[in-house]
Amino acid sequence: MRSKNIVGRIDIWLLIIYLALATIGLLSIYAAAYNEAHPHIYDLSQNYGKQLLFIGVSLVFGFAILLIDAKFFNAFAYVIYGLSILSLLLVLVVGSKISGSTSWIQFGPISFQPSELAKFGTALALAHYLGKLDTDITKLRTKLTTFGIVLLPMLLILAQGDAGSASVFIIFLLVIYREGMGGKLLIIGLSAATLFIVSLCVSKWYIMLSLVIVFAFFLLLINRTKKNILLLIGIFIVACAFVFSVDFAFNHVLKQHQRTRINIILGKEHDIKGVGYNLNQSMIAIGSGGFSGKGYLNGTMTKYNFVPEQHTDFIFCTVGEELGFMGSFFLIALYLALVLRIIHLAERQRSAFSRIYGYGIACIFFFHFAINIGMTIGLVPVIGIPLPFLSYGGSSLLMFSMMLFVFLKQDANRMNIL
């Protein structure tokens, strides 16, 4: 049954989904950047022509990866991770500023975003570390190392002022959770997230009041052993400290434009002409698509460039406006199929490295598509992260493709592992 040919053994469904997404991306960029003077999609002077070139380059890299020995990425995981950390340090020194943050390195005509490489490197390093036979996840040392691997690139990216890309690393929590750590951690994480959002919306004194009521209620319900009471009081104090530190961080650590964006999402500010302009126009574009959309290349919002950065971070607007709810549904279903397929395949891996790596990239893809689409429809703050495989840009498309192809290779090779 097993095909000797590597191409014959790769997961055809993942490949199809990948190609479908890249094609939708290309067509959407064509629609967004459509220029009557340059009607050909392969016109290299236009963004769509360039994207077509990027897709070609990504495929070449992808198939090259399929030919590399599967053990390569396990063996060189730390090297790649180390390189990505180095490039993150480098960007702090020689980076060029593009839209507010210093996160690009320029090599002549090519600009490259090290944070894209860092996502890949971190997924590899995490898989390598947790996949080692002698790693005992019950040990505190292991836990600290695991978090260290994730936090290091995250902090370096934060230092570039690119909070959006840094936030992606939060999703590795799910990978760590899968590998047995932090069942409680997830609950704590979710509670913290809820508390975080609530403390941004509501005055901290109201939250304190409600916390007191909630904990008093718990106190009535639980077994009032001395240990439980102390634990409850301890949690209460931590929760209060958290609320205060969020309040502090919001007012003193975040930059004004980030505060404004969050406030707009939370409905505390209405700013149609300023920072909220993107979001407002984006929602009008998507909302006006209706059930079946205005038809390909017929989006009026799209055509008249109402939505800034439409070919990059707001590419979903084109889909929403021109293809409507049906198109959006299809696209989201496609993304869901992608990530579910990856974790399904990850579970059948014999090697822990392959499995953890699979979860790593599934989570990265998931976070990107959820946050990106979420921000275009006003569910989350506008943080500039691309929609995987769709957004215009060589650096991100190439890295997303490489992440996927490394996994395809691991999966195709799974039978060769004892």
Place this chain on the structure above:
Amino acid sequence: MIKNKINYSHRKYVIGSIFILVAVILLIKLFMIQIVDDSYKQSSDNNTLRYITQYPSRGKIYDRNGKLLVYNEAVYDLMIIPSQARNIDTAAFCKLLNISNETYNNNLKKAKRYSNITPSIFISQITKEEYGRIAEVLYHYPGFYFQTRAIRQYPKPIAAHTLGSIGEVTKPEMERDSYYNLGDYIGKSGIEKYYETELRGKKGIKITVVDVHNREKERFMNGEYDTLPVPGKDIILGLDADLQAYGEYLMAGKTGSIVAIEPTTGQILAMVSSPTYDPNELVGRTRGLRYSELLNDPDKPLINRAISGTYPPGSTFKMINGLISLQSGVITASTAYPCNGPNSVPIKCTHYHSSPVRLYDAIENSCNPYFWQAFQDMLNSRRFGSPREGFKFWYDNVTSFGLGRAFNSDIPFTVSGNIPKMEYYDKVYRGVWNAMTVRSLSIGQGEILVTPLQLANVAAAIGNEGYFYEPHYIKSFGDPNDSVSFEKHVIDIKKKHFQDVKKGMQSVFEGEHGTARMSKISDITVGGKTGTAENPHGPDHSIFMGFAPVDNPKIAIAVVVENAGFGSTWAAPIASLMIEKYIKGEVMRPNIEKRVLTLNQTEE
């Protein structure tokens, strides 16, 4: 290989559930804004932007005394954005616009070919009255709207060639300069062409939000992205409108031209090319039709003869030859040459006068033998060693008068005429030639060709006693801070020689035998020279060049009347009338004016 660890694989369901849950949340929100909530759809409809070009007013043109020559009048262009022009009741629309269905389709096709989404002109230059009627109901027709623009108007029907005209921009012009869009106007000739960038100003853009009913709702982003048009600069010409009008009046029915220059500045006071046309004819929707009529007219009224007609200068050229001979030192003002009248060889004299003659008499009598001998002596002079060197001296001095080259100023399309080079004669006579071979040059015939503008410029240079400014139209811009300047040329001939020649030219009017004595003006001293130019195209051209007053001239003038005969019969009186008109402001010699007007070449 799996160690005896706790198996956490059930957690994939938790993670998978989180993925699905989030996707569902996204879909619910999408469902809300795309299907449940209608307000976004309306917002989008209200969001069609219209970029309306704000045309600046084109600069006005005045004459030297502040009289208005060119101004603007508002007309309305019906614009179309093809992508928005949907569900048009074509029949009703055509009836409203008074156009055929075919025109409608053609114009639509043309607009679509240009661009589907950027506006272009559907019907241009709709009058105020039509505009009022159409604008009222235009909201029925989405994708159409009005844009105001100005066309050029000319209060006086004069100076068509000088002012030039504007017309719709052509494709090559659009490719050269991205400032222009389809249907924009651009200077095509004359002042309008040369000063296009100054006159046109800078377009502005008004961005408005338009709803589905084709109504402009509000300024986009409160006009933050609008730009204001910058009006074009006004231009004040050196032209004297009254003199120009009088010149055209005198030249009516004749073929030829008049050029008058202010010698001290080089500004054109009048430039008449006859036949001419009314500049108002090349304006508005009838422009194209009238233009091709003029283009096909056998009299070629579109050609500006003053700058592109080339003529042998004839006897008027003797001034230059005299000056060069004087400068060479071969003759002085008192050198005398014999004249055998009609029996002179190789060139006979057509005037009867005593012999021998000196410079003043030679000019007064336009004596051919005098100028031939002076020319011959100069070329053969030992000072130069050889006739070739002598010829070189002659050529260099002739061209220093601005002859044999096009002018470099704001007068477009000036032609260079012809002053033959030594190389030319080497080629024609295979290197064997001498003064005798090129004798025609001594009396301004042969290969020499000059334009009326060049001739007037020579008059200015002689009047100025040795310098001229590159002749030009403009006096100044409306804003005195924008200065204009043109090159000053100094001729390497002594002032004294000019004074001698001027004296001779004065006797052309005042001497007993002066060829222009009939055109004398009682209280203005005029220096000039008539010419009767033989030419291969028919009867002689009547030519005159001169200046007045002789001391500190205010006007230098050249007149050419094609195939009219003697210079003294037509060109000289016309020039004297122009001089009188300019200096006195009115003409006191009705008899001469009346006689000049009797020549009507078109009736022949």
